[in-house]
Amino acid sequence: MRARDLVAPFPAVSLDTPVLEAARLLADQDLPGLIVVDEHGRPSSILPGTQVLRLAVPGYCMDDPALARVVDEAHADRFLDALADRKVRAALPPEPRELPITGPQATALELAALMARTHSPLVAIVEDGRLLGAVTLQALLDRLVAS
Structure with a gap:
């Protein structure tokens, strides 16, 4: 089984896409993350959904999870409002990391190793x-378990 057998069309966002728009795309399509493309349409990063949340969660709640419990429910349900003016580039790590990108000839094991090594739910x-698109962790596991 090769990546070309598992690849599916996948939405991409730019560095200047509003983070709230990216969050809606993640939610509306039940995606594990998004592909971030440069001005030429080439992948420049993978944005896992957890990084979108990290941008919205107040720092004091990440530093001390107990503080999240003292925020009343009405305000706790609106924490994504903090993303209103932020762009995708703000959600990306400051240091470039290995990108989970490969060609259509990659084997299932190569895809799995790349996902594991880069901590990415998609390639x-x-x-x-x-x-061409992406291979998600779910699609890879579905095919591997069914084999």
């Missing part, structure tokens, strides 16, 4: 500089 599949 962008690129051929000749063009984004």
